[in-house]
Amino acid sequence: MSPARPSFANWPCSIARTVDVLGDAWSILILREAFYGFRRFDEFQQELRMARNTLADRLRRLVEEGLMERRLYESEPPRHEYLLTEKGRDFVPVLAAMARWGDRWLAGEEGAPITFHHDACDHDSHAEVVCSACGEPMRSEGISTRMGPGYPERLRKRPDVQRRFGRF
Template identity: 80%
Template structure:
């Protein structure tokens, strides 16, 4: 079995995020946590995931700080898994994935799940909007630029300059 590639030190927040949630089961475990699952058997029952795989994903999510493991029964010891602030901050990512899937993969009967926004009382979907002006951000009107955390040692490389040239 080959070692898992780590993206933890890449100068890219997408790669770093994938280092934490970038397998098929982890986003589904998080989805179930957003749906209200807290206990091992709830996750296992909803996902039909192998127990050893679920144990590994829960452990990794706790280590990464997305879930908190809390003892709820002492004899025998049993734990529940609660989303942390860091874990709850992934909700927009999962909502955006659901919206994409609803648009491109749902059948003619429509989306399998809808998101209900309790604040306004309507069903809705995720939108990525500019934090400065509130307008939607789309691929054709958004460019990536070097940020303050990009490693100095890489900034002068021709391939980096070409990819992130100011427009």
């Protein structure tokens, strides 16, 4: 038996907290399928070819975390569909950014397997993470991190934290 997965829910890092919510690749792929328009358990199961118990567990978790809503669509027998909530729809740009990275580093010579079409301007496009202040692309060589207002006061003076964020 493998040890329980550690919880990152209380870590002072939004990346770790996001990993804690999503947990694994299946959750991200379920969100992708929901973005594609799939809503029903059997549709998810057929598209992803995952074990039914695993799918049920991941859907339950996504509903509990508020990324999906479970809605009754048939009463006899009771059947439910799963819809993206506002929180779930807000994850779609993350999926687009993941696709952009995969297109650059993992796609073959034939190119991107899926194209995102921006309906507002009627162009095929790709995700680009840009600075919210100046609009310039954010790249690793031009980004540093700093403690935000939500960083726990009790951790701010620790030497390992100071090394991570440098001195201010």
